[in-house]
Amino acid sequence: MKDFFYGIEDLFVNTLFAPFDALRSLELENWTLANSFSWIFMLIGFVAFVYWMMELAKYNKNNEEDKSVTAHSYL
Template sequence: MRAFFEGIQWLFENIFFWPLDQLRALELSCWSGANLINWIFMAICSYATWYWCKQLVAHKKSGEDFQDTTAHSFLTK
């Protein structure tokens, strides 16, 4: 059973975390290069948030957005 868990440890340390080890080594020589992926993710999330808000406004203006504040019929009594 111990060999099974050591195999899982080897898999994660040597295979799955290899890209993160490379980023950690890159950070020592080039901080901006190591953080480039963070900036890319922030740009993608910012664009997605902007697009989502734009679509919400468009649906509200067209009248497609129907909001019923009562979740169940017994709440209206």
């Protein structure tokens, strides 16, 4: 049973967390390049947010949502 847990440890530490270790070493060498990953992720989140708001506005404009008081049972 001990080998099973060591196998799980090996999977996570040596395989799944390897990209995070590479980013950590990259941050020590080049701060700007490491922060560019953060800016890319923020840009992706912003684009997704704008897309979602445009979709909500489209459904609101077409009056497809039931806005009556009895639309949801918890209201």
